[in-house]
Amino acid sequence: MEALKQRYTYLFHSTKGLVLVAIALIALETVFFGMLSGPMAELGVRDVWVRITGMQLHPLEREARIIMLYHTIAMAVVAIEVYFITGLLKMSDRQRANINATITVGYITAMIFGMWFAYFGRNFIMHGLFIFGQSLVFFAGVMLAVALWPWKPEYRLPEDSPYAKLGTLDLERLAFWVMAVATLGSAIYGAAAGANFxxxxxxxxxxxxxxEVEKTKLELAVIGHLHIMLTLIAVAIMLIVGRWVDFKGRLHTIYAWLTIIGTLIITAGVWIIVVYRAIAHIIINVGSLPVLLAAFLLTYFTWRKLVRVGLAKRGLTPDQASFGQKLRAMLHDPLPWGATWQMIYMNAVVTAIGIFLAVRLDEEVRKWPWREERVTLTGHWHILAGIIATIILLYYADLAGLKGRARRWFGWTVIIASDIAFAAVSLFATKRLYVSESQQQPLVNWTMWLTDAGLFLVLLMLGLLMVWRLVDLFKGEGRWKHELEHPELDVFGKEVEA
Amino acid sequence: MMRPISFSKPLILIALLFLLSGVGCTAQAAPASSPPTFDTGIDPNAWVQVPAGEFLMGLHNHEVMVAHDYEIMVTHVTNTQFAAFLNEALADGSIKQTEAGVVGYYPGDPFDGYKHEEKIEAGDWLLFPVNHPDARIRQENGAFVVLPGYENHPATMMTWFGARAYCEYYGWRLPTEEEWEKAARGEDGRAYPWGDEIDESNANYYKSHDPFERPNTPGDTTPVGFYNGKSYNGFQTMNSPSPYGLYDMAGNVWQWTSDDPPKTHLRYLKGGSFMDYAYNLRSWTRNSASPEYFSIAVGFRCAR
Structure with a gap:
């Protein structure tokens, strides 16, 4: 009994345990409902899976099912980011426990009962619990915003602090707080529309x-909601990675300001879309630039730190090392390198393609059938969501204690396989630029193959990581025990810098 | 002595695996060849009447009134029918041929000056590109002929102007989106013309394994009325007409409708095609394209 209690305490009271549970549940949900996807339908797996599980898939309800599926995964991702934030930033133990407990009950309730309602019959008690779970996640967010309040005296920074500050105000904490408050407001945008369902x-x-040229205000609210939520989830993971690599110094101040200003402008642009659609996109584009620049600064800092740490492990300083040695040192640890590389890579497969399609909207995209344009849109945001997921995965692999060869294999596989998949999706989504319908099949075949293979490898790595941690839970003195006794989240390179 | 860092080993191996396993996936599209020939027994010259009345339209099943009776073709316009139109209309000067292809007059759409609005002015517009490599209708010695085996397949590669010109030439018209959807799903809110379930025996959609699918192609058209309960060389179909007896109201090729949506002028396409996953065949699914657009996956039928 004591053994079970200890494991329960680890899984539901420690940051690393909570993140492990959430990643495992997302993995299970992805596998379970991934059986309904296009490739699985082509292979005939979908029909068998539906028969085995007893899913009720009325064609009239497809959109509703998908929306609920997105929401349950998003809730779990938000929970993971909240666990990271409560683990990384100073707050009282009581606040940390309350926030984590509330959001855990919330996302698990939303996930179980939401999927039950969506795929296994129309019991409206289940729908009520889905809404209740999401409400708990929102309430946890309110508590997080309160806990993050950066003007509290104990969160002030000393005069000689190397971290971004205005006077003694912790600017990075302010950035976290702005992101959290913006997320709460943006959640209300979606909830307002949902409440009018x-x-x-x-x-x-x-x-x-x-x-559709004419859209109602509630429709615009929903469109704004989904865009800003994904953006803010991306901002949050950038800030979290900043803590992981212990970003500090002069660049840190610029980074924090850019993040705060960018987040505020993008959020304002999205919120304004309901009342003044004409200039909303311009505001959003203006706000995106500072956030992208902030990600570049974070990447620059991280890669320089990787060089320093990599060389120090071999007894070298940057002054003594050749360019090749520095390059190798930079790439010596794929986890922090990959987490930041993915932010840069996003510009190629998300930002650049988005800008190109927007610029060529009348000349190219609107000449295509609607369904073709639709593919570019779904590809666009699936890639962004996928990139965020890989960054979370790379960070968690570090927290989970992957070392040595396993760490390198895991890291490089996730980076290379996911990036090939994202590139293939980008090619597929924009295929009408290069190939006619009648000639498209070879391109469709190999882009789909690369996408499936890439995502399969990422999921395989995720699965292996989960199995490793599951097996560990059966050990009396496993890693879980160590993590329970040492709950702090380690900063990358701390031992070398010390 | 610096120990070599072994990051490169997994990196190179993973890259190699991808490259090697992708080798077999770059075959070129199979050359066009005659498809198997089947007589479906469904008459492409047949029409059915759809009575006036309310029906459930769209994803949210809104009650919509179609206030008039109308007739609509039982099948898509076939290649044989469209080729005959091109020959007849060119001969009597109703349409003409230019370097761009067969063109015809269209009086233009009202222009509202809206952002992203396409300007469709009065004048000659492309109806059908002549001798396009993807077309099943070719011009030989001045006459339009159908590639062997495709006679009873739906005509494709005509623009919206071409579809409209065909219908008007015979004194008919394209159906509106409302008329099309009512004809497809009847009055009871079903998702597909035959009901709420779909499988490979109901319709021609992406990877539905019909006898016309070939490797390394996105699929192909099936003869009109193919899914009528007959067996074709062992491929058993289910009789899948709409409640009013129309065939191919889901799958095969998208169908142009007559509506001119203000502020965009992008014409609606309905029904899904052999290039789309099954969910795109749901009767309310709306596609759209510029009226100048033509495709191997787009055809039409007329109403009157």
Whole structure:
């Protein structure tokens, strides 16, 4: 009994345990419902899976099912980011426990009962619990915003602190707080539309309305909601990685300001879309630039630190090392390198393609059929969501204690396989630029193959990581015990710098 | 002595695995060849009447009134029918041929000056590109002929102007989106013309394994009325008409409708095609394209 209690305490009271549970649940949900995807339907797996599980898939409810599926995964991802934040930033133990407990109950309730309602019958008690779970996640967010309040005296920084500050105000903490408050406000945007469901609002997938000129205010609120939530989840993981690599110094101040200003402008741009659609996109684009620059600064700092740490492990200083040695040192640890590389790579497969398609909208995209434009949109945000997921995974692998060869194999496989998949999706989504419909199949085949193979390898790495940690839970003195006794989240390179 | 860092080993191995396993996936598209020939027994010259009345339209099943009776073709317009139109209309001067292809007059759409709005002015517009490599209708010695085996397949590669010109030439018109959807799903809110379930025996969609699919192609059209309960060389179909007896209202090729949506002028396409996953065949699914657009996956039928 004591053994079970200890493991329960680890899984549901420690940051690393909570993150492990959330990643495992997302992995299970992905595998379970991934069986319904296009490639699985082509292989005939989908039909068998539906029969075995007893899913009820009425074609009229497909959009509703997908929306609920997105929401349950998003809730779990938000929970993971909240665990990281409560683990990395100063707050009282009571606040930390309350926030983590509330969001855990919230996302698990939303996930279980939401999926039950969506795929296994229409029991409205289940739907009520889905809404209740999401409400708990929101309430946990309110508590987080309170806990992050950066003007509290104990969170002030000393005069000689190397971290970003305005006077003694911790600017990075302010950036976290701005992100949290913006997320809460943006969640209300979606909730407002949802609250009007059946009372003037009808659900829809945003990509299905891209060519509808007239949109209601509630529809605009939903479109704004989904864009800003994904953006803020991306901002949050950038800030979390900044803590992981212990970003500090002069660049840290610029980074913090850029993040705060960018987050505020993007959020304002999205919120304004309901009342003043005409200039909303301009505001959003203006706000995106500082956030992208902040990610570049974080990457620059991380890669320089990787060089220092990599060389120090071999008894060298940057002054003594050749360019090749520095390069090798920079790449010696794929986890922090990959987490920041993915932020840069995002510019190629998300930002650049988005800008190109926007610029060529009338000349190219609107000449294509709607369904083709729809593919570019879904590809666009799936890649961004996928990139965020890989960054979380790389950070968690570090927290989980992957070392040596396993760490390198895991890291490089996740980076290379996911990036090949994202590149292949980008090519697939923009295929009409290079190939006609009748000639497209070879391109479709190999881009789909690379996408499936890449994602399979990432999921395989995730699966192996989960199995490793599952096996560990059966050991009396496993890693879990150590993590329970040492709950702090380690900073990358701390031992070398010390 | 610095110990070599072994990051490169996994990196190179993973890259090699990808490269090696991708080798077999770059084959070129199979050359076009005659498809198997089947007589479906469904008459492409047949029409059915759809009575006036309310029906459930769209994803959210809104009650919509179609206030008039109308007739609509039982099948898509076939290659044989469209080739005959091109020959007849060119001969009597209703349409003409230019370097760009067959063109015809269209009086233009009202222009609202909206952002991203396409300007469709009065004048001659492309109806059908002549001798396009993807077309099943070729011009030989001045006459339009159908590639062997494709006679009873739906005509494709016509623009919206071409579809409209065909219908108007015979005194008919394209159906509106409302008329099309009512004809497809009847009045009871079903998702597909035959009901709420779909499988490979109901319709021609992406990877539905019909006898016309070939490797390294996105699929191909099936003869009109193919999914009528007959067996074709062992491929058993289910009789899948709409409640009013129309065939191919889901899958095969998208169908142009007549609506001119203001502020965009992108014409609606309905029904899904052999290039789309099954969920795109749901009757309310809306696709759209510029009226100048033509495709191997787009055809039409007329109403009157």
């Amino acid at each position: 059946g009372n003037g609002f009808e659900l829809f997938l945003a990509e299905d309305t891209i060519r």
